[in-house]
Amino acid sequence: MTELLQYLPPVRGKIEAHVPLRDITYLHVGGKAEVFFEPADSDDLINFLRKRPAVVPITVLGAGSNVLIRDGGVPGVVIHLGDWFKRIFKEGVTFEVGGGVLVADFAENAAQQGVSGFEFLSTMPGTMGGGIPINAGCFGRNMKDILLEIEVVDFQGHVHWVPAKKIGLTYRKSAMPNDWIILRAWVCGSVLAPSLILRTMDELRETRVTQQPTGCYTAGSTFKNPEGKNAWELISAVGLRGVHHGGASVSEKHVNFLLNDNHATAEDLETLGEMIREKVLKKTGVDLEWEIVRLGTKTPTVTDWARLISQEERRDEAL
Numbered sequence: 392m393t394e395l396l397q398y399l400p401p402v403r404g405k406i407e408a409h410v411p412l413r414d415i416t417y418l419h420v421g422g423k424a425e426v427f428f429e430p431a432d433s434d435d436l437i438n439f440l441r442k443r444p445a446v447v448p449i450t451v452l453g454a455g456s457n458v459l460i461r462d463g464g465v466p467g468v469v470i471h472l473g474d475w476f477k478r479i480f481k482e483g484v485t486f487e488v489g490g491g492v493l494v495a496d497f498a499e500n501a502a503q504q505g506v507s508g509f510e511f512l513s514t515m516p517g518t519m520g521g522g523i524p525i526n527a528g529c530f531g532r533n534m535k536d537i538l539l540e541i542e543v544v545d546f547q548g549h550v551h552w553v554p555a556k557k558i559g560l561t562y563r564k565s566a567m568p569n570d571w572i573i574l575r576a577w578v579c580g581s582v583l584a585p586s587l588i589l590r591t592m593d594e595l596r597e598t599r600v601t602q603q604p605t606g607c608y609t610a611g612s613t614f615k616n617p618e619g620k621n622a623w624e625l626i627s628a629v630g631l632r633g634v635h636h637g638g639a640s641v642s643e644k645h646v647n648f649l650l651n652d653n654h655a656t657a658e659d660l661e662t663l664g665e666m667i668r669e670k671v672l673k674k675t676g677v678d679l680e681w682e683i684v685r686l687g688t689k690t691p692t693v694t695d696w697a698r699l700i701s702q703e704e705r706r707d708e709a710l
């Protein structure tokens with residue numbers, strides 16, 4: 392079998408084979424990225440996407456706060472937006488925010504500059520790029536409420552500028568195609584004294600600490616709230632608070648949070664999640680939908696890239 396790295400185009404950024412992903416995700420489980428690529432800048436990323444063999448799968452990873460990486464790892468290339476994508480520019484009350492910027496850092500930056508509207512982001516982990524596809528939010532505010540426009544590159548390397556109203560942001564989902572990588576976002580707020588904004592942010596953070604587990608390996612809410620219902624109420628109703636499976640458990644404090652509290656595997660967490668879904672479905676008739684994005688394969692895969700890529704080349708020549 393052949394190493395994927397040798398079939399990929401040269402890049403200026405960091406590219407490595409067999410990179411463990413558990414340490415860079417909040418659940419702290421899972422296998423390796425077959426190849427991990429941190430582009431030097433957007434041109435590096437675009438060039439890579441245009442020249443890579445199309446059969447090679449692409450996965451994007453932000454801060455890893457809403458993903459469960461399966462134990463077999465992620466085949467193909469995992470793209471992670473590094474420092475160049477962490478820039479913030481301000482013009483009036485509008486900000487251009489890089490796809491790799493942590494939303495909490497952005498909220499702090501905007502607060503210091505006297506722009507309000509982003510306070511809710513100060514309590515959330517994750518990047519701007521990771522929050523938009525699921526219209527992330529809390530305390531009654533979502534990405535939809537602040538977003539003006541996004542710049543994306545698709546997996547073929549074509550760049551698009553798209554107004555927020557065209558990406559269908561609704562509760563924890565969007566109509567964005569799966570092959571879009573968010574490079575930059577433009578968001579808008581309003582003027583307010585920094586001291587008032589910072590006070591609100593402190594209050595929101597305090598509220599969160601009282602309601603949710605902190606200082607543990609978790610990816611936040613496991614399931615989306617079904618229309619007109621709360622996932623946590625349904626899970627409580629089937630008596631699963633604090634239940635363990637392998638090294639995973641259902642949080643005592645917030646039952647919609649799964650914890651890796653004793654060297655869990657991804658399999659432990661996913662099985663526990665599926666057990667919850669099954670019990671809730673049986674008792675209430677509600678089919679819970681995963682909010683956590685599960686990536687990769689359960690067991691390691693070995694791909695014959697040489698064969699797949701030469702097949703693709705022959706197909707291209709025949710066209």
Ligand SMILES: Cc1cc2nc3c(=O)[nH]c(=O)nc-3n(C[C@H](O)[C@H](O)[C@H](O)COP(=O)(O)OP(=O)(O)OC[C@H]3O[C@@H](n4cnc5c(N)ncnc54)[C@H](O)[C@@H]3O)c2cc1C
Pocket residue numbers: 417450451452453454455456457458472490491515516517518519520521522523524525526527528529571572573574609610611612684
């Ligand atoms: C303690 C805790 C509390 C949380 N509270 C909330 C909350 O209140 N509200 C809420 O909505 N979420 C919450 N979450 C979930 C999570 O923080 C958000 O969903 C966050 O927006 C995910 O961003 P990320 O950068 O970590 O994305 P990741 O977890 O890395 O990825 C999530 C998804 O986004 C995709 N993605 C990542 N970057 C990009 C990009 N640049 N372009 C396109 N797609 C991309 C990935 O492919 C993946 O499908 C919480 C998580 C934790 C751990």
